Amino acid sequence: MKDRLRRFLNIDRRWLFLLLSVVMIWPIIHPSGIAGRTTQQSVKDFYDFIENLKENDFVILGVDYDPSIKPELQPQAVAALRHLFRRNVRVCILTFISGAPGLIEEIKQTVPQEAGKEYGKDYVIMAYNPNYMAAMTQMSIDFYKAYEKDAEGNTVKGMPVMKGINTYRDMAGVVEITGTGMLDAWVAYVGDKYNVPIIGGTTAISQLGYGPYLQNRQLLGLLGGMRGGSEYETLTGRKDKATSGIDALNLSHMLVIILILTSNIILLVLKEKN
Amino acid sequence: MENSLSVILGGWLSAGITIFLFSFLYKDNPLFKIAEHLYLGVGMGWWFIVLLYGTWIPKAYEPFMQGEYLLIIPVLLGISLVTQFIPRISWVSRYGFTFIMGYGAGLVLPLNLATDFMAQIGGTIKPFAAIASMGLGEFINYFLIAAGAVCVLTYFYFSVEHKGFIKKASNIGIYFLMIYFGASFGNTVMARFSLLYGRFDMLYDFSGARYAFATPVIILLTVCFFVYRHIADKKKAGITKTAKAE
Numbered sequence: 473m474k475d476r477l478r479r480f481l482n483i484d485r486r487w488l489f490l491l492l493s494v495v496m497i498w499p500i501i502h503p504s505g506i507a508g509r510t511t512q513q514s515v516k517d518f519y520d521f522i523e524n525l526k527e528n529d530f531v532i533l534g535v536d537y538d539p540s541i542k543p544e545l546q547p548q549a550v551a552a553l554r555h556l557f558r559r560n561v562r563v564c565i566l567t568f569i570s571g572a573p574g575l576i577e578e579i580k581q582t583v584p585q586e587a588g589k590e591y592g593k594d595y596v597i598m599a600y601n602p603n604y605m606a607a608m609t610q611m612s613i614d615f616y617k618a619y620e621k622d623a624e625g626n627t628v629k630g631m632p633v634m635k636g637i638n639t640y641r642d643m644a645g646v647v648e649i650t651g652t653g654m655l656d657a658w659v660a661y662v663g664d665k666y667n668v669p670i671i672g673g674t675t676a677i678s679q680l681g682y683g684p685y686l687q688n689r690q691l692l693g694l695l696g697g698m699r700g701g702s703e704y705e706t707l708t709g710r711k712d713k714a715t716s717g718i719d720a721l722n723l724s725h726m727l728v729i730i731l732i733l734t735s736n737i738i739l740l741v742l743k744e745k746n
Numbered sequence: 747m748e749n750s751l752s753v754i755l756g757g758w759l760s761a762g763i764t765i766f767l768f769s770f771l772y773k774d775n776p777l778f779k780i781a782e783h784l785y786l787g788v789g790m791g792w793w794f795i796v797l798l799y800g801t802w803i804p805k806a807y808e809p810f811m812q813g814e815y816l817l818i819i820p821v822l823l824g825i826s827l828v829t830q831f832i833p834r835i836s837w838v839s840r841y842g843f844t845f846i847m848g849y850g851a852g853l854v855l856p857l858n859l860a861t862d863f864m865a866q867i868g869g870t871i872k873p874f875a876a877i878a879s880m881g882l883g884e885f886i887n888y889f890l891i892a893a894g895a896v897c898v899l900t901y902f903y904f905s906v907e908h909k910g911f912i913k914k915a916s917n918i919g920i921y922f923l924m925i926y927f928g929a930s931f932g933n934t935v936m937a938r939f940s941l942l943y944g945r946f947d948m949l950y951d952f953s954g955a956r957y958a959f960a961t962p963v964i965i966l967l968t969v970c971f972f973v974y975r976h977i978a979d980k981k982k983a984g985i986t987k988t989a990k991a992e
Contacts, residue, residue, distance in 0.1 A: 543944020660861040676937035688869030
C-alpha cells in the first residue's frame with residue numbers, strides 16, 4: 473500500500489499532461505453545458521454601460537492584443553462589437569499592438585456582415601499606431617492629427633462614421649480589450665484627464681490589478697479572462713467561444729483540485745505511517 | 747469560396763507548428779527545434795515589416811517627401827539610438843535617450859501620480875464620508891479595503907522596527923498579501939488553461955476534411971517519428987555496448 477502511494481507521488485508528469493489534454497479536449501468534442509451561472513458585478517457594469525449608450529453615439533474600441541492571448545480576448549472583443557452594433561453605436565476600432573491588425577481583420581470578416589453594418593458609415597478601422605502615448609494625447613486636441621488615414625489608406629476626415637467627431641468631447645466612451653498595460657494608459661491619459669468613460673476587457677492574470685480602478689469608478693466595467701467573456705456572452709444572449717471554453721476550464725480546474733487534494737492526502741497518510 | 751489550397755496549407759502549418767511545440771512536453775527533439783527556430787525567424791521578419799510599413803514609411807518617409815522637413819529632427823534623434831553599437835560615437839545616442847526620458851517622464855509622472863496615487867488614496871478614504879447611510883455589508887467591505895491598505899503599507903514601512911502594534915499590523919498585512927497572491931495565482935492558472943484550450947480548439951478545427959485532416963495526420967506522423975527514434979537510439983546503444991564489450 474505504502475509503495476503504491478509513493479509510486480503515485482512519483483508518477484511521470486507526462487501522464488498528467490496526457491490526462492489534462494483528454495480532460496480539455498473532451499468538452500470540445502462533447503460540450504457538457506456546465507458553464508457558470510453567476511455574473512460578476514464588473515461584467516454587469518460593462519454590459520450596462522454599452523446597453524445605456526444612445527443610438528449614433530461614437531465609441532472607440534481598442535483591440536490591443538496579439539495572437540498569443542487570442543483565446544481569452546478575441547471572444548470578448550467579438551461580443552463587445554456585436555453588442556455595440558446592436559445598440560446602433562458608431563465604432564472606431566484602433567490598435568497600438570503590431571500583432572493585432574490580423575485579428576481585427578478576422579473580426580471584420582464576420583461581425584459587421586452579421587449585423588448588416590457598413591464600413592465607413594457605421595464603423596471604421598484605424599491603421600496600427602506604434603506610439604500610444606502620442607496618439608492618446610493628440611486625440612484630445614485633434615483626432616485627425618493622430619489618425620489621418622484608416623487601415624486601408626483612406627482619408628478618415630469626411631467619412632460618414634466620423635461626422636461631428638473631433639476630440640474626446642464628442643465621444644461616448646472607450647472600450648479597451650487588452651492583455652497589455654494599455655488599459656492603464658487609457659484610464660490615466662484619457663479617462664481621468666478628460667473625463668471619458670472607460671470600460672475594459674483583460675486577461676485573467678491582469679484582472680485583479682484593476683480592482684482599485686473599479687472600486688474608484690475610474691474604470692466603469694471589466695471583463696476578466698474567459699470567465700468574464702462567457703458571463704458577458706450570457707448577458708448579451710449570444711453564447712460563443714468563451715462560453716464553450718468555460719466547460720473545458722471547469723473540468724481542468726476540477727482535475728487540478730483533485731490532484732492537489734489527492735497528493736496532499738497521500739503525503740499526510742505517508743507521514744502518519746512513518 | 748476561399749482558395750482551398752492556401753486554406754489547407756495554412757491549417758497544416760498552424761497545426762504542425764503547434765504539435766511540434768507541444769512535443770517538447772514528451773522530450774526535447776528536432777521537431778520542436780524546427781518550430782522554435784521558425785518562430786524566432788518569422789518573429790524577426792514580422793517586426794521588420796511592421797516597423798518599415800507601420801512606422802518608417804507612413805510616419806517618416808511619406809510626410810518628409812510631402813515637404814514636412816522638420817521631421818528630420820525626430821528621425822535623427824531616433825537614428826542616434828543606433829550609434830550605441832559603435833563604441834567610438836556611442837555618446838551621440840545620449841541625445842536620443844535624453845529626449846525619450848524627458849518626454850516620457852514629463853508625460854507619465856503627473857498623470858500616474860494623479861491616477862495611481864492621489865485618486866487611490868481618495869478612493870480608500872472617501873466612502874467613509876457616507877458612513878451614516880452605509881449598510882453593514884458595505885461598511886465591512888470598505889473597512890476591509892482601508893484596513894488592508896494600511897496593514898500592507900505597514901509591512902513595507904522599514905523606517906521603524908517592527909515590534910508591538912507595528913508588528914501586529916504588518917503581520918495582518920502579510921495575510922492580505924497572501925490572499926492577493928493566491929487569487930492572482932489562481933487567475934494565472936485559469937489564464938494559462940484558457941490559452942491551452944484555445945490551441946486545442948484550433949487543433950480540433952483543423953482535424954476536419956476542410957483542412958485535409960491536418961491534426962490527426964500530423965499527430966500520427968509525430969508519434970511515428972518518436973517510435974522510429976526510440977528504436978534507432980536503442981539499436982545505437984546496443985552497438986556501442988557490444989563494441990565496448992569487445
